[in-house]
Amino acid sequence: MELHELSIREAHDLLAKKQLSSVELTTASLEHIHKTEPHIRAFVTVSDDLALTQARQADERIREGTNLTPLTGIPFAVKDCISTKAVRTTCSSRILENYVPPYNATVIDRLADAGAVLLGKHNMDEFGMGSSCENSAFFNTHNPWDLERVPGGSSGGSAAAVAASMGAFALGEDTGGSIRMPAGFCNVTGLKTTYGRVSRYGLIALVSSFDSIGPMARDAYDCAAVLQAIAGQDLHDATSLPGPVPDYLQNLGRPVKGLRIGVPKEYFQSGMEPGVESSIQTAIHKFEELGMQIREVSLPHTQYGLPVYYLVLFAEASANLARFDGTRFGLSVAEGAENVIDLYLQTRRAGFGPEVKRRIMLGAYVLSAGYYDAYYLKAQKVRTLLRQDFEAAFEQCDALVAPTCPTTAFKLGEKTDDPLTMYLSDIYVVATNPAGVPSLCLPCGFSNAMPVGMQLIGKHLSEDVLLQIGHAYQSVTDWHKMRPEVLK
Amino acid sequence: MTPPEPAKTDFTIDADMVKHVAFLVRLGLQEDEAQAFSHQFTAIIDYFHLLNEVDTQNVIPACETSNTRSVMRPDEVQPGMPRQDFMKNVPHQDGAFVQVPLVFGEE
Numbered sequence: 001m002e003l004h005e006l007s008i009r010e011a012h013d014l015l016a017k018k019q020l021s022s023v024e025l026t027t028a029s030l031e032h033i034h035k036t037e038p039h040i041r042a043f044v045t046v047s048d049d050l051a052l053t054q055a056r057q058a059d060e061r062i063r064e065g066t067n068l069t070p071l072t073g074i075p076f077a078v079k080d081c082i083s084t085k086a087v088r089t090t091c092s093s094r095i096l097e098n099y100v101p102p103y104n105a106t107v108i109d110r111l112a113d114a115g116a117v118l119l120g121k122h123n124m125d126e127f128g129m130g131s132s133c134e135n136s137a138f139f140n141t142h143n144p145w146d147l148e149r150v151p152g153g154s155s156g157g158s159a160a161a162v163a164a165s166m167g168a169f170a171l172g173e174d175t176g177g178s179i180r181m182p183a184g185f186c187n188v189t190g191l192k193t194t195y196g197r198v199s200r201y202g203l204i205a206l207v208s209s210f211d212s213i214g215p216m217a218r219d220a221y222d223c224a225a226v227l228q229a230i231a232g233q234d235l236h237d238a239t240s241l242p243g244p245v246p247d248y249l250q251n252l253g254r255p256v257k258g259l260r261i262g263v264p265k266e267y268f269q270s271g272m273e274p275g276v277e278s279s280i281q282t283a284i285h286k287f288e289e290l291g292m293q294i295r296e297v298s299l300p301h302t303q304y305g306l307p308v309y310y311l312v313l314f315a316e317a318s319a320n321l322a323r324f325d326g327t328r329f330g331l332s333v334a335e336g337a338e339n340v341i342d343l344y345l346q347t348r349r350a351g352f353g354p355e356v357k358r359r360i361m362l363g364a365y366v367l368s369a370g371y372y373d374a375y376y377l378k379a380q381k382v383r384t385l386l387r388q389d390f391e392a393a394f395e396q397c398d399a400l401v402a403p404t405c406p407t408t409a410f411k412l413g414e415k416t417d418d419p420l421t422m423y424l425s426d427i428y429v430v431a432t433n434p435a436g437v438p439s440l441c442l443p444c445g446f447s448n449a450m451p452v453g454m455q456l457i458g459k460h461l462s463e464d465v466l467l468q469i470g471h472a473y474q475s476v477t478d479w480h481k482m483r484p485e486v487l488k
Numbered sequence: 489m490t491p492p493e494p495a496k497t498d499f500t501i502d503a504d505m506v507k508h509v510a511f512l513v514r515l516g517l518q519e520d521e522a523q524a525f526s527h528q529f530t531a532i533i534d535y536f537h538l539l540n541e542v543d544t545q546n547v548i549p550a551c552e553t554s555n556t557r558s559v560m561r562p563d564e565v566q567p568g569m570p571r572q573d574f575m576k577n578v579p580h581q582d583g584a585f586v587q588v589p590l591v592f593g594e595e
Contacts, residue, residue: 102573106592165512196554209553239552307536318513327588332579339590340516349516356517362529363507364513378539380549385542387550420531437551460554 003028005165005483008074008222015062015073022062022073024118026055029075033119033166034244041141042151042161044080046120047087053074055116061115069250070225072115074249077153078171080121081128082213083202084108087118091204092136093126094322095331095351105202106237107171107213107230114229119167126208126353127321128175131425132152133182134416135355142412143186144484145450149409152182152482155216161187162216163484169217170227173203175210176309177404177429180441184404187443189470190216191223194461195436198227199234207316208239208308210433220440220470224248227463241461251464252471257291259469262397266302267428274449275405280403280454283444283473287401290472297396299389302380305431310423311366311379312434318363324351350466356373358419378467387435394459399469401456403428404441408450432457440466443479451482499537501529 003025006014014020030048037043058073078084081091083101085108090096108118125135133141133156142158143149143163151160155172159182162170172179174192183190191214198213205211215226231245263284268277326332326347331357333346352360366375393400405425415422432439437457444454458466474480503522506529510517517525571584580587 099577101575102569194554235561239554243556245516301542304539304542307539310532311536311539322513326579327586329579332540334589336582337589340588343589344514345511345516348514352515354521357510358525358528360513360515361509361525362510362532365501365505365529365533368509368512375533375536377549378544380551381544382539382542382549383550385544386546419528420535423532434550434553 002032004032004232006168007218008070008168008225011074011168012070016068018029018062022042022055022058022117023052025073026051026075026119029119029167036164037168039142039147039379040144040160040164040166042122042157042164042166043077043120044090044123044138044157044190045088047118048092050087051117051119052355054112058115058117069114071111072230073117074168075117075119076111076171077109077119077158077167078172079124079158081124081206082107082171082205082264083175083204084121086165087121089121089204091127091352092124092138093351093356094137095347097331101202103202106199106234108202110230116229120172122155122161124157125154127204127317128154128173128178129317129355129359130413131177131181131185131422132410133157133451134412135353137353140412143409145186146409149411149450150185151390152405152409154178156182158216159183159188159190159191162186162188163217169215170171171213171226171230171237172216174212174214174433175206176313176433177426179214179216180404180429180439180453180455181426183441184450185409187451187480187482188216189219189223189443190214190441191227191463191466192439193227193231193463194241194438195433196239196246196440197461198230199240201234201236205320205420207313208320209316210313212433219247219474220467221252221433221443223440223466224471227467242380246464248446248464248467251468254468256469256472259292259399259465260397260398261287261292261294262297262393263294264299264393264400264402266299267402271406272403273447275445276403276405276407276452279445279447280401284401286473286477287469290476292469295397297393297400299393299431301382301385301389302431305434306423306427308379308382308386308434309426309430311375312383314359314363315367315376316363318360321356321360324348326444355419382474383434383462386431390435390437390457390459398465399456399458399462401454404453404455408447408452412432436460438463438466438468442470442473443482444477445479499530499534500526501533502526
C-alpha cells in the first residue's frame, strides 16, 4: 500500500509511532494529487504551501507528544462551499471565482485545532445545485471507477477525491443527498449529520434549514474520528445543538446484536436497477447474520419527499443567493451600469450558471403573492408529515436501510438536458433533510462494475448508532476496501 | 420507487412570467433563455402539483428543523473582524466605503 492510500486510522498509527512524518505523508498525497488530477479533476484549488506548513506544525506537535488527536498530521480537503481563510472559496461559481474569505468556517478551525492538514478545495455543483457535479462553472469531475461517468453531486469532487486516495478524508455538505449520493457512486463512506450537530458557520448557505456538513472517508471508523473533531455547539451558529457530544470512536465497538433495522417498503417498490436492489438485499441479510432484527416499516409520504424538498430548496436558495449582487464581494460587472439595478442584473447574469438561475427564479415564483399558499406553505405542511413518518418508524426500529440512488453512476451528459430527470435521481436521499435526521452511506456492492451505496437513516443525534452499525458491517464485508482500477 | 406520473394539466408558466420573475430576482435574461426556462418551469412545477393529493387541512407547517428554541448568549463585547480584512473583497471602494452606481434619481 502506498502512503497516500492510508486510512486515517492506519496513518495515525504510523505517525504516533514516529514511523512516518506528516510532511512525508502530505508530500506523498500532494504528489499523487498532481499526478491524478488531470484524469479526475476533483480539485478547484490545491493549497500545497499551506499544506506543507500545517504538516510541519503537526510534526512538531507529534515530536512534543502533547495534544495528539486521531487527525493530527492527517491530510484532507473540503468541498469548496466551506470558507477557508486565505484560500479561495468559489462554490464552483463564476460569481465567487476570485473570492478569498477573511475567516475560517468553524469546522476548518476545529480541524486545524485537531492538527489536520488542509490540501485544498473540491469541485462541486455550483452552490450545491446538482446531482452530478456537471453544474460546476469550471469543469466536470470524473468518477474514478469509470472516467466517462459522473461522480454524483453535489459533493462530487469530494467523493471522487476520497475514492482516488487524493487525501485521507473530506468534508462534504449534504442539503438533499449531496454527501450520500456521490459517496454511493464512488464507493466512499459518507455521513450526513443531524441538522445542528455540526456548526454551519462559514458554510456558504444553500438551504439554511437543510444544510449539514459531514465527513466522507474510507470507512465508518474514519468518519467517526472526523465527526468527533467537528461536532458540537458553536455560538456562531444559533441552530447548532447544545449538549454533550458522544465518544463516537469508543461507541463503535458496542455490540449490534438485537438492534432493529427497518426496511421502508416504499423505497423498494419498483424502478431500482436490479444490481442495486440485489446488493441492498444482500446487505440486509448481512445485518441479520450480525444478529440484528429486520422488520418492514412504512413511510407513507415518501413519494412527496421530492416535491417538498425542491419547493423549500427553491424558496430558501432564492433568498440566500440574493446576497451575491456585485457590491461587497465576488464578481462585479459595473461597466456601463447607469444605476445599481443595472449592476445587479449584469453581475448576476454573468456570474450564475443556468441551474442556479433556474432555482432562484423558481424560488421567487413559489414565494410570490398568490402562489405562496399553494406551493411553499403546502410544502412546509407536507414536510411536517414527512417528519412524522420518520418519528413513527423510529418507534419500531433503531435505523432504516435504503438505497442511496435507484441506479449506479450515469454517464456524463446523460441527464443534463432535462432538469426534472436530474432532480428525480435524488428520490431516495431528499426526505431526510426536511426531517433533519442523520444518514450514513456505506458501500455495499457493485452493479455492472460500478459501486452501489446504501444508506442507514437514524433518529435525531443517533450518529453513534449509525456508525456502530456501519463499523460492524464493514468488519464483515470488504466493499469499502475496493479501490478503482483506473489508478493502478 | 418509480416517480409517480401526475395527470397532465393545461398548466403553463409562459415566457412573459419568466421574464417578470427574472427581473424581480435581478437576473438579466435573454429572450431565448426565457423561452427555454418557460418549458422547464412548466414541467417542474406541474410535477410538484403531486402535493395536492395530500390532505393537509389540520397540519401545522414545519418552521424549524432542530427543535431548538431561541438561543441566547452572554452580551459581552468581543473583537470583530478588522475593517481592512473584509474590505479586501469589496470590488468598488474608496478605502473606507463601498461604492455603487446611482441608487436614486439621475446624475
